[in-house]
Amino acid sequence: MLLSLAELMGALPRTDDACENDVLEPAVSVRTGPIPIGRWRRLHLLGMLPAQIFAAYLFYWLRGWLHDAERKEQLLVETHWRVALQLLDSMGYLRGAVMKVGQTLANFPDIVPQGFVETLESLHFSAPPMHWSLLREMVHGELGDDPDHIFASFNKRAFSAASLGQVHQATLPCGKKVAVKIQYPAIARSVQDDFRNLLLLLLPARLGGDWENIKNQLDDLRRRIERESNYLLEARTLIAARSLFRDDDGIVIPRVYRQHSTRRVLTMERLEGVHLPEFLVADPSQDVRDAYGRKIVRVCCRLLYAGRLLYGDVHPGNFIFMKDGRLGVIDFGFAMPMDEALWALFWKLEPAMAGGRREDRIAAVKLWNGIGDDPADADRLQLCDEFTEWIWQPRSQAVAFDFGNEGEFRRGIKIFLSMMSNRYTRAQPCTPTMARQEFGLRSMLYRLKSRVDVAAIVNEEAAAAGKSSAGGAATGQSLN
């Protein structure tokens, strides 16, 4: 049972200290309101968030002086929970770009406590409160009539939240069951405001050497989220992606109903099934887990090799485990077409990925992260290489990779955290999108405990797309 935020917050152990109440009150009071569209109001809310988190942890630290270690551990858990709820609270309200950050965070089970991740998961599924009257106006404005008149049936209650809107079940006059994604009003502009605000909040980072790079990465992310706010582009990507899969792949991309779709309303075939957490409750067999793991990897590979698309939105909310064993993929707003330059760069790196030779990998890391031969960059190079090795490991080994290996999963997170704490963020502008895909993929397969022969799938997909990938022989390129 998914509790409401108010119920969760109410269930937390309370304290008599006034300071903690002060920390929690503002978020509670703004929780249920509509989207704040004024840039300065959004900046205020966004700026308030780190302050609240900081205050919650400060409170924990102060209380820690007065308690023994066991109690301290308990308090830490409580603080994690409070912060998690608070973050969820604010993100659910601000939506847009900030919710994207929340979804990304949910893919890092070791950066944040498990309770935090489970709570954040509700971001993927819980319905935000765009009430019926507002929703009706949005549909009327986009499709020219009320949903009651356009659809044979339309469920007034949203069954899923998207980062920029909410999704409703409906039936077309022809009887087809569909999912209708409706964008929040003015969300495209609020996403732009979020990014401008984020740049303001990051002002101190301008003094750092990597500022230009960070800015380029943020710009790339902003462009992708702005692109996501145009559902016609997503419809086009869905149609292209759907054409890449055959029935025997066991992978389903929903059909788009163009006459019921606009820039802000997207009507798609409704896929029946469950999301990852519900799927895992049934404790599926290892074979079933492996089969789904292979399908998830194949989705990413097929889109990459045959469609030149990076699927940047790998998270549990976007995959449907269908009763007949098929896998549904439902959200393509964040899918990123690779331009010629990136495509060429990818194929330059491919031999290093496939071969697994350290020297090839080092050369690839230097190229991707813009690292020269300066001895001062030695630590950066080493950490980036470790991280790349972790990412490419499933790809370069010839047997099935056990994604459920907890130690291996945590190792990658640890390296990533070291990179972040050392501010080794310089890389290609599309890196955040690729990192989203990679961490999302690893996180989902880790939770599925799948064992997948990644190299075999990659080789099949590359060969089918007319590219031989084994050792990069077909490309004839070497990084050294």
Next chain:
Amino acid sequence: MRVTAENKAATRRRILLTARRLFSARGFETVSTRDIAESADIATGTLFNYFPTKEALLACLVSAAMDESQRDFRRHPIEAESAEEELFAFIAAGLRALKPLRKHLTFVFQTWIKPPTDSPDEVTRTVRVSHLETVRQIAAKHNLPEPSPAALHLFWMLHIGVLAFWSNDGSPKQQDTVALLDDSLSMFVGWLQQHPEAGAQRP
């Protein structure tokens, strides 16, 4: 020839329909009273017997559209889960009715902002009273404190503010207005709930 009340009403209706068509097609500022009279097939002087100014004619069109939308809203009540939702539906119905006149609304705000006692025409006064009565009924339906006259005046001003924003809204499909309206109503209802002194408590 004696002009009957029936004829008068028909002429008045013809002037209004013609004016609405011309304003929508060519804009308020470029259409003159002479254009309207010619299109309605009456003398310009006759038009002034019905409407003293072009602005009065527009105000009447706006009031008539609002009046119609209010009646329609009461005829088809919605099952709203909150006062915000129902108020939103109420105002949104008005926006739909006013859509053909959206860009010309700025010319009538002056009339609407005046206190009801100073309002020059009966129709505008009636529309305002009827509008705020609906707001009062919605508040009662959702167990909000009964809005005081000051709170209702605030709502009227808020409503005019939203209309003013809407008339100049350049966002696609005027979705900024939709968000603003949602935000404004949430603020109003929240204010009413948190400041019961703004309304007389219900018995």
